[in-house]
Amino acid sequence: MSIAPTRLAAAGAEEGSLRELRLEVRSFLEAQRRAGAFVPAVDGWQSGIDPEFSRALGGRGLVGMTVPVEYGGHGRTQAERYVVLEELLASGAPVAAHWVADRQMAPAILKHGTPAQRERLLPGIAAGERLFAIGMSEPDAGSDLASIRTRARREGGGWRLRGTKVWTSGAHRATNALVLARTADSETRHAGLSQFVVDLPHPDIHVKPLHTIDGGSHFNEVVLDDAWIPEAALLGQEGAGWAQVTAELAYERSGPERLLTTMPLLRAWDAARRREATSLGPRDAIGPVVSRVIALREMSRAVAEVIQDGGDPAVAAAMVKDSGTLFEQHLVDEVRRAVDAELDPDAAGLTGLLAQAVLRAPAFTLRGGANEVLRSIIVKGLR
Amino acid sequence: MSDHLLEIEDLVLDVVSRSDSGQAGPAQPSAVGEHGLDASSWKVLCDLGLVSLALPESLGGSGGGLREAAAVVRAGALLPMPxxxxxxxxxxxxxxxSLPWPGGVVTATIAGVELDVRVEGEHLCLSGPLRRVPWLRDSDHVVVSVAGEAGTGGLVAVLASPASDDLEQGRNLAGEPRDTWHLEAVRATAWAPAPDLGPDEVRRLAGLARASQIAGAASAVLSRTLDYTRERIQFGRPLAALQAVQQRTALVAGEVTRARVVTDAAAAALDAEDSRAALLCAVAACEASSSVREVAAAGHQLHGAMGWTTEYPLGRATTRLWSWRDEYGDETAWAQVVAETVAAGPDVWTVITGSDEPEQEGRAT
Structure with a gap:
């Protein structure tokens, strides 16, 4: 049943056991930071690729938390996972390497995978070792995903993939890619698409980095040059790719990463204010910013609860993504106006983080569906 | 968990749809100063036990919580009544x-420092002004919160409303009565000390009350805007088919949903005596007030000139939104409360997540 976003209810207070988990993860991350395992960054869940750190988190049971124990997971609740994600995001830790494997591949494989696929893929995901890249967008198919041209045709007891994917985060370090390809021509654009789990590296799959204006290169162009993959690579039903992709979008769009991407910047600003013993100004800029993030967090938690209860909050999830990512960008601007400094990407501390945030912010309202496209979905879904 | 809230909202929405004042019909002509309390809807809501939900049954209430009360207030936001x-x-x-429900039409206010309060024997005697009391001329009783002196708890007094002649009548942008009463040694019909209720707590309740009204009225603006833009044909198609219209409507929906969820969260936190309740109330008031600008502006923009007339009921909602956002503190005032909470906490993320080291019972032993 679809839950009207305008009838959402708040999730209520965090239970004591969740709070303990939160504090435990927080102190672990703080210890890691002090030990130099990472430098807090803005957008760590997309830009911070560090397979070693992902493995360390996996070793502590902080990846694949909701995956059943029989598949190497930890059988934890969605609420527990949510708390851990929040702490990871707010710490600015480099969690991008395993992020999509944890967020959408584990649930997708649990839902659509064969028993063999679950046994082969899930334990590695939960260990933080099996790292996924998602091959959806193409040079001519961004927001209009259904117009992809990559094809998979049957050959030799498997499939042969041909096409080009772009904006594929982490493909250069990933152990696997999820590729959306057309397997049949169809009158309706949404039919005839299928999903494949491809092992990387692959001799006929060429990964080329794309350099972004923040100096990073986590994006890639992935050329599928008649790459052969076995039959077992098909995930779910042949031709049901569109339904499978859209079903996972509620997870993808309403999570805490849609409002906490710039939280490390807010924390750094807050820390600087305390260090310098800055007294509260009249109409202090930190007030509206903190108010907004608390409210957005309640929205995101409300949607998480609907998902946990088995509801379909697709429209509300799109709304969290729109409001939350706009806030992520707004926060950068508020901190910039409060901090009187010229931005230098090589600077340490708050100024450097601010520079990083300014350069990375354009991506926030694009990935996961451009906000303008989401707004059309929102309006059509409202009664 | 939340199903009963939806049931309450539906119950109230049903009352609203039956009334000729809450949704349908022209906006009341505020320029003329007509207001008209909807006495029949008030009675229906009282009979259903929906007005006194936050009072225990032993005191004549319905024994619910503020969360349920907030649901009533959201759904009944546009009914002309306190x-x-x-x-x-x-x-x-x-x-x-621990005072009983006085019955009739009940309103409430927070006394300013100018109000002089004396205990005379077992009576409480009040002199001075009660300023801009909502719907006072139409009320039977007004419940007054009086702050205590220097750190002591306050008290609560119930007064029988005066004759209209004794009131200095005022109104807000929506034409809702905001009447000032200059009391001269008026005896409370009932009163009691309220040691646990300091001025901050009372202010928080009042802020959350207005925030909940805003959430409800904002939702009504969204709903009207969706209806209007889907029905109104221009350029050979509904306005809602225009992407520019869709974009703006979706932004309104985001504002409305945020106001709804955060007011619900704050009310639930008050009921649960959660340590975050104070902060969530400030956030609710700040977010609801700050949602008003875009919700009302977009509502009017998307309705065209029709929405600006009293023939169409949009103004009934927007004029209220513009008044309520300032009553009991605007978004700037409440944001400052949030800023003060951050400053008083160990660090911003701990404040946001409400994760101060929990006091664990028995840990020391």
Whole structure:
């Protein structure tokens, strides 16, 4: 049943056991930071690729938390996972390497995978070792995903993939890619698409980095040059790719990463204010910013609860993504106006983080569906 | 968990749809100063036990919580009556003083420092002004919160409303009565100390009451805007088919949903006596007030000139939104409360997540 976003209810207070988990993860991350395992960054869940750190988190049971124990997971609740994600995001830790494997591949494989696929893929995901890249967008198919041209045709007891994917985060370090390809021509654009789990590296799959204006290169162009993959690579039903992709979008769009991407910047600003013993100004800029993030967090938690209860909050999830990512960008601007400094990407501390945030912010309202496209979905879904 | 809230909202929405004042019909002509309390809807809501939800049954209430009361206030936001003042301020004030529900039309207010309060024997005698009391001329009783002196708890007094002649009548942008009463040694019909209710707590309740009204009225603006833009044909198609219209409507929906969820969260936190309740109330008031600008502006823009006329009921909602956002503190005032909370906490993320080291019972032993 679809839950009207305008009838959402708040999730209520965090239970004591969740709070303990939160504090435990927080102190672990703080210890890691002090030990130099990472430098807090803005957008760590997309830009911070560090397979070693992902493995360390996996070793502590902080990846694949909701995956059943029989598949190497930890059988934890969605609420527990949510708390851990929040702490990871707010710490600015480099969690991008395993992020999509944890967020959408584990649930997708649990839902659509064969028993063999679950046994082969899930334990590695939960260990933080099996790292996924998602091959959806193409040079001519961004927001209009259904117009992809990559094809998979049957050959030799498997499939042969041909096409080009772009904006594929982490493909250069990933152990696997999820590729959306057309397997049949169809009158309706949404039919005839299928999903494949491809092992990387692959001799006929060429990964080329794309350099972004923040100096990073986590994006890639992935050329599928008649790459052969076995039959077992098909995930779910042949031709049901569109339904499978859209079903996972509620997870993808309403999570805490849609409002906490710039939280490390807010924390750094807050820390600087305390260090310098800055007294509260009249109409202090930190007030509206903190108010907004608390409210957005309640929205995101409300949607998480609907998902946990088995509801379909697709429209509300799109709304969290729109409001939350706009806030992520707004926060950068508020901190910039409060901090009187010229931005230098090589600077340490708050100024450097601010520079990083300014350069990375354009991506926030694009990935996961451009906000303008989401707004059309929102309006059509409202009664 | 939340199903009963939806049931309450549906119950109230049903009352609203039957009334000729809440949704349908022209906006009341505020320029003329006509207001008209909807006495029949008030009675229906009272009979259903929906006005005094936040008061225990032993005191004549319905024994619910503020979360339920907030649901009533959201759904009944546009009814012309002091519903929020009664359900979210009078009821918890009475509960704090263990005073019974006085009956009739009940409103509430927070006394300013100019009000002189004396205990004479077993009576409480009040002199001075009560300023801009909502719907006072139409009320039977007003529940007054009086702050205590220097750190002591306050008290709660119930007064029988005066004759209209004794009132200095005022109104807000929506034409809702905001009447000032200059009391001269008026005896409370009932009163009690409310030691647990300091001025900050009372202010929070009042802020959340207005925030809940805003959430409800904002939702009504969204709903009207969706209807209007889907029905109105221009350029050979509904306005809602235009992407520019869709974009703006979706942004309104985001504002409305945020106001709804955060007011619900704050009310639930008050009921649960959660340590985050104070902060969530400030956030709710800040977010609801700050949602008003875009919700009202977009509502009017998307309705075209029709929405600006009193023939169409949009103005009934927007004029209220523009008044309520300033009453009991605007978004700037409440944001400052949030800023103060951050400054008083160990660090911003701990404040946001409400994760101060929990006091664990028995840990030391």
């Amino acid at each position: 519903l929020a003042d009664a359900a979210m301020l009078a009821a918890p004030l009475l509960a704090a003083g």
